[in-house]
Amino acid sequence: MAAATLDPMMVDWRIRFGVLALVWGFSFLFIKVGTEGFAPFQVTFGRLLFGTAVLAVAMAVKRARLPRGRRTWLHLTVAAFLLNALPFSLFSYAELTIPSTLAGICNATTPLWGMVLSLVALSEDRPTRVRAAGLGIGFIGVLTVLGAWQGFSGLDVTGTMMALLASFSYGVGWIYVRRTLTGTGASNLSLAGSQVGLATLQLAVVTPLFTSLPSSIEIVPLLAVIALGALGTGFAMLLQYGVVAEVGPTTAAMVTYFIPVIATAAGVALLDEQLTWNTPVGAVIVLAGAALTQTRGPRSATGAVRASGSPDKAAAPQPATPATPASRHS
Secondary structure: HHHHHHOOOHHHHHHHHHHHHHHHEEEEEEEEHOOOOOOOOHHHHHHHHHHHHHHHHHHHHOOOOOOOOHHHHHHHHHHHHHHHHHHHHHHHHHHOOOOHHHHHHHHOOOHHHHHHHHHOOOOOOOOHHHHHHHHHHHHHHHHHHOOOOHHOOOOOOOHHHHHHHHHHHHHHHHHHHHHOOOOOOOOOHHHHHHHHHHHHHHHHHHHHHHOOOOOOOOHHHHHHHHHHHHHHHHHHHHHHHHHHHHHHHHHHHHHHHOHHHHHHHHHHHHHOOOOOOOOHHHHHHHHHHHHHHOOOOOHHHHHHHHHOOOOOOOOOOOOOOOOOOOOOOO
């Protein structure tokens, strides 16, 4: 009885959806705070380590079996790099020089990259006027956020490009997952846990090569990294699985559009980050364009649901874009 009472599925999906948006939105603040006490690679490693711990516990409770087959594990290794190790590290490095608000908005470009890549890599995705218009609108939104008419003055180009590259990596990763990990027979939880675990191993190899242990451990950055991993990577993915299973990947993917709003509010309110008019205006334009790029005909929509394995991530979208194995959207 007690266990059933604590089951997240007993909570209305709208509440879980809201919690998911909050957790992913605050992830950019956690990254910023984490980098104040740790090197970017250390932040990413900690994030993946604590995220893996949460997913491992969930797999043990549900008795989820690990994926089988060398080919599946090879594909998971690539997915771990594209969807976790690389973008998580890029966002951590980006936030050394750019505000968490800008990083959160750059993350919102993931659907735009996903559309461009899907048109090239997925034969079932066909361009429509609405989707093409959405891509153009989204691009205008990015230029607005960056203040292109001012010559990008005051903008840290390197940090911004890292954040955009991280979002691009999510797009590549989701396409890769759809092409290689559909129909493996393994559960989404098993695939996600294995993927994040592999990403943790990748960072365990890289981190010691490029960083040294900090001379002292500050409690606030440490708590931020723990929250980033346990909540923003592990718990959030579990929440997403439940939401996708209950209301479908299309509705669940809408969480993507709330993330930059929450990231911006958190950065301004808690980190005193400055916000000029073009940032929120550009973000709205980006989100409008991204929403348009996700419109599909009946046939494409069916294919999308089938390809997602129904359900994660952020593409899960991991939300990726949200809705496939293990993502995350930061």
